[in-house]
Amino acid sequence: MIALTILYILLAVSIIFNGLGVIGLHRFPDVYTRLHAATKCTTFGTIFMTFTIIAYGGVMYYWNPGQDQYLNMVLHTLAALVAILVTNPTGAHALARAAHKIGILPKHAVVDHLAEMEGKK
Amino acid sequence: MTLYYVLQLLVLIGLVTTAAAVIWFKDLISAAIALGASSLILALQFYLLRAPDVAIAEAAVGAALTTAIFIFAIRSTDRTEGYR
Amino acid sequence: MIDFSFPLFLATGAFLVYIIISAFRIFLGPTAADRAVALDTINTLVVASMVGLGAATWETLFIDIAIVYAILSFVTTLYIAKYLEGVKSE
Amino acid sequence: MNLFLILPFFVVMVLVAMGLYVALFKKNLIKIIMGITLMQNGANLFLVSLAYREGYVAPIWTSAPATDMVLPTPHALTLTSIVIGVATTALMLSFVIMLKRHYGTIDSNEVRRCRE
Amino acid sequence: MIDIVLRDIWSPILFIIVGLLVTLIAYLFYKLGNSEYRKTRYKGDPFISGNRPPKDLQGIHVGGDNLYWGFTHALKKFFEPLVKGHTGIVNDYVYWFVVTLAVVLVYLYIAM
């Protein structure tokens, strides 16, 4: 029962954060802030989703020790988690860099050191 | 089982939306992005239809490589659709 | 033995709704960069849905697809980013 | 007749019609190829939808949850069709790249040196 | 042999034999003619409207567009839309394909 509660909590966190990311995608004014909301809130939510699955599979494997497919699922989910963790921020960085290079400036920006630096050049 | 059909309904709505976006955009790179999204969602539908082999192939070929070669082609031609 | 498939189905349904909402950003986004952001979001959400569905139906082999996705969506994003870098005027 | 049950087929129809629409009315060659890719997606979705059986599992015996499986043949056909799709797309795009180099345009109204 | 020569519809062997015979007869008639003619000058030279050909041979040969000009000009009303239909635009190729497909489908549906 405790396991089920934990699973529900993890799943709820996942759904909430993914939803926040998608809301932010529509609510924020420019590319950079959308990147903040969209890619990273969803990354966080997806991490929790994988945690849910890992916990679920782990519990099932603990209760059915002979069943290798549960262990297999946990491991592969872990691999997906690592892949997400490595690739997603890099992709976000690449997009942000590209956006800045083609001249999209952050809206309502208080300070922009990068544009200053490029202006100096 | 009705729930499974609802999931498919949602995926198919996303598929048609992104496919319409491909036609609608004059900017070819945006159309390529929409095409990538459409391929992705199509792979999700394959997944729902219990075709894992096809889903992997669509993910690898449709989402990554097709987008790559489209971008190569757009890079070496014009970006906008443009009527003169 | 616990049956957790129904909540996972529900969660997946929520993710799918999110995907549709993100697809509207592909329509709306004023610049191509915004659309690429939306694509990135959809990628992540698709991975989440795939993982969830795989566990919900107990087809454990389906997780492989999520790994392929998580890796390859990165390639797509990089390609779009690299193309955008090379274009001076928006 | 449950309309809910023919939904994937309906989407297939819409995708094929979209592809034909692009090939008929759009003048940009790369856009036409994108339309053809949409048609390919539609055809692939059609084949896989034919294979689906309600409540059955994927046709892989390795640690499957049940023994009722969906039809395997359309999956094989679709795999073939996907690879054919990427091959044709690549070839057509390389034609377009070459045309741009020769003619300086990829508008199909101007790519018409061969006529009559 | 006779089996090859005399078939019901059409026999090329018979035709060739007859052709050779006709040629032979023609040759015999030819031999009956006046053999003095051979020795005249200008035998092998072409004549154009009774004149000798010019030194510059360009321009005396009828070009491809001119050969059936009268025919095509007389049937202009038939040829003009036909030629105009071949636009060379790839959309039109697909257009004709789709239209033919639609017509064939409708015809099959009605014919059933």
Added chain:
Amino acid sequence: MKKVIAMIALLIIFAFLAGAIVEMRGEDGGFGNPVNTDMDEYFLGDSQPHNQVNNVVTAVLFDYRGLDTLGEATILFSAVSGVLTVLRKIKAPKEVEK
């Protein structure tokens, strides 16, 4: 004019496809309910005893319909040959033709 005819033709094809999917597989809805499954049941049952393969799709791909796969690989090969042919370096100077 041409556009109108093209649109009508497109709609006719659309209507025929729609009629086909409505009629597909009899009265009780088409999707998820195949009727004639002899071939696939044969493949599902035969792939393990005959080919010793767990993944039936792979068995179909490489044994029952192996020729299709050969053709598919051939297509990829010919596409690569085509790309190499088309995109090879041109001797003539790159000029925009008129």
Added chain:
Amino acid sequence: MNRAKAFVSTFLLSLFVYLFLTLAAGRSMIEGTILWSVEELVLGVSVALIVSAVASDILCRSDNYRMLNPVRWIIMLVYAIPLFIEMVKANLDVAYRVITGNIRPGIVKIKPPLKTDLGITFLANSITLTPGTLTVDVDEENKDLYIHWINVTRKPTKTISGRFTKWIRRFAE
């Protein structure tokens, strides 16, 4: 020597990945004692050999073999915990901002005390993973990072990267 090191590190990485993926997948139910069947191990080693022959000069382009030390891997795993805590904190913050729309964005420059490519990559990805901050660009000579910050305050270097650098320096420098 460097070539051998590159080969060994690629070999180990690929063998690890392969064995991780096939863990419990090809296990013989009858024996039940070892996690991998013998054929799987043989295939894994041969795959690792092939991959390290092909890709060793790609993985080790920068001639940096510090990661061969297993201690660094353990520290890296431990580092996941503070990273995760920071992510939770910052995610709550950004959730607040998504709901209220109260933002004060700007691009700031920070000067992290890290010099290697790997270290700067880890730092940048950690910064990007914690919502609220996003690496926009990196100066390849000075290793300065330009960060898009959703709520600009003073002392950017300390606030953004201070909590990560000491960890990253332990395993990546």
Added chain:
Amino acid sequence: MNIATHLPSFILGIPLLFAFLTPIANKFSKEIRNAVFLTGLLLTGLFVGLMAYEVYTTGGWVYIFGAQDPVGELTTESLFRITFVADGFSTLATLTIIITAIGAAFYSLGYMKESPGMGKYYTLFLLTLAGVNGMVLTSDLFNLFVWFEVTSIASCALVAYHNERGKSVEAALKYMIISVVGGLLLLVSIGLFYGEYGVLNYALIGDSVHGSFIDLLAIGIIMVILAMKASSVPMHMWAPDAYAEAPEPITPFIAITSLGALFVLFRLIFFVFRGAVEPPALGTILIFLGVLSMFVGVSMALKQSDIKRLIAYLSVSQIGYMMMAVGVGFATLDTADYGSFGAMAIEGGFFHMINDGVYKALLFLSAAAVIYATKIRDLNKLGGLAHNMPYTTFFFIIGALSIAGIPPLSGFSSKLLIYESVYLYHPILAIIALVVSIITLALVAKVFFNAFLGPDQKMSKGEVPSSMLIAMGILTAVVILFSLFPHYVVSEIVVPAMESLGVGA
């Protein structure tokens, strides 16, 4: 186990294998590459000949891929696999293909000696050959789609071989787009058949088709696509572009791919669609498309001044003859008329196909010789070539008279069969066919007059190289052979083909 039973797989496989080996051989030297290419081609020719012998002695068989016994009993389960049929019709088709292929190959050896990138050229040549062979041999719908695409891709790449010419690439792109759209619709209709019956083999589908709405749709789509691939009017527009812009030696082979599509169309109509649709309806469509092709093709040819484009339009109009003849035969299939003239119409159509393949190749190759010698393809500028190129002139005369249907050449024998039978079906059709034939004669006379006659303008330095002459000579010999013994061709090649389709004379 008789090795001869494996011949259908060899006919497909040998060109494939040698196509895969050509890039490797190309790394060593030109000579080895040419040797590999020729070996593959001649082996294929040998196997086609052997298969023809086997078929005419034993009566044909079905080859089952992947079965324990390749020619075992044809149970339903063995038909679930991919099958090839080796029967009279396959033999007719493969013979036509291989004769043209050998002609084009020898011609290429001389013609393309100086061109760069020839390794890829030979690879694509063999791949096209394999694709067409697979198309006509297979009896499985999806397999048909695969070989259809192989043929499309390889021949498109061949059309674009001269990538320094913009028009070549343009023609290839148009051809590619139209055939890919067609191929995708073909895939959809294959899906319709699969969803309805759950099988893909021709025989099994032919057993179960019953003329439902889905059958109708699929049949219509497949027919139109194959007619498009066969360059029937009004979907012919890709054909003149592709034929005119392809490298000259390969042009007859590109034309053969459309003939192959026609073979497949006829096999499908007689094998599969016969049970689904009443024959008069399909026959009427074929007749209509055929008449349109004949007439529009020849009319457009009148306006051409480019020599290759003119012959391309002529070939479009020749396709019309076959479609009309077989359409008449099919329309009368279950009536009493079939015995009186329907069988003769099909006979004429099939005979015309093999004739057409050969003399069209001869025409294209002699036009290529003109272009090779003069580097000019405009009929307004050509002239007086007969003075320097006597052999080419002779070969061109043979091909031209054959395509125009002048006795005693082979074109006449097949056209005579068509005229007679079609006249009994409807006199108007025969009159149209005759008029088209007359205009064809006028057209080839125009080409002959413009290119070969007239005063010597010193355009060419002399005759073309001997390997090209040999290639044209082979084809001329075949044309003359067919002209002299039409009865043997009809009774030994055409009638078995008809019998294998179940429509004996």
Added chain:
Amino acid sequence: MKWKMSVIVRTVSDVMVVPIIVFGIYLILHGHLTPGGGFQGGAVVASATALLIVSNGALKDYKGDFSTMESAGLTFFFLLAFLGIVMGFAMFYNSLAGTGGIFGGTVMSGINPGYINTGGTVPLMNIVVGMEVIAALSLILWMMAKNSGMMEVEK
């Protein structure tokens, strides 16, 4: 001047290349047990090439190697299909299944955990098709990238 992406992207993609290749080979080798196979695994490995092209803007001249690999893969595929004829059966007959040699193990009917050492010619065909697909897709990417100016050939 090579058109590189930023140092972060380059480092990450250099590190990711090895896992991607290994994962692709895993998909190829386990094609007869799990979803995947020659095509899917080949496409995944080819995407490693795509990653290298996009991040570094340059690649070594592998063109000849890829071409040879492609031809070799296809030739082996054909020969494996031909093995059926050599053994006295039809082409494409799986003559190695269950004979005890390489990949010749037997599998029990019904649901099972999956043993790698089964399948006869099917895993071998997976491997050779994987080779072909890797080489073919990499070559397509290579040519198009070079022609679009997004990649240079490294010495």
